[in-house]
Amino acid sequence: MKASKLAYKPVGLALGALSGMAAGALFKQSWKLLGHAPDTTDAPDATDEERTWREVVLAAVLQGAIFAGVKAVVDRGGATATRRLTGAWPG
Numbered sequence: 001m002k003a004s005k006l007a008y009k010p011v012g013l014a015l016g017a018l019s020g021m022a023a024g025a026l027f028k029q030s031w032k033l034l035g036h037a038p039d040t041t042d043a044p045d046a047t048d049e050e051r052t053w054r055e056v057v058l059a060a061v062l063q064g065a066i067f068a069g070v071k072a073v074v075d076r077g078g079a080t081a082t083r084r085l086t087g088a089w090p091g
Contacts, residue, residue, distance in 0.1 A: 008082050008090035012075070019074035023067045030062060 031043060043059040044051035082090045 005090050007086065008078070011078060011082065015074050015078045019070050023070035026070065027063050027066045030066065031059065
């Protein structure tokens with residue numbers, strides 16, 4: 001395993017945790033702005049009998065898109081920063 005990849009492992013784990021928290025907060029705000037669930041900012045569970053199919057699927061799609069987008073931005077930024085510091089791409 002390359003040294004840059006090994007050095008990036010703990011950084012990647014920390015960035016992954018931070019990106020998950022950021023994505024969760026972004027989703028909650030997005031869900032709230034869309035006017036869903038005024039009493040809570042949590043996404044509906046698929047087994048929540050009180051929620052419609054449309055609401056459950058929309059929440060899942062939005063949440064997945066936000067998480068994937070934030071993860072890509074954070075991973076790419078971390079890899080770019082690692083290359084600047086070490087001169088090697090961590091992949």
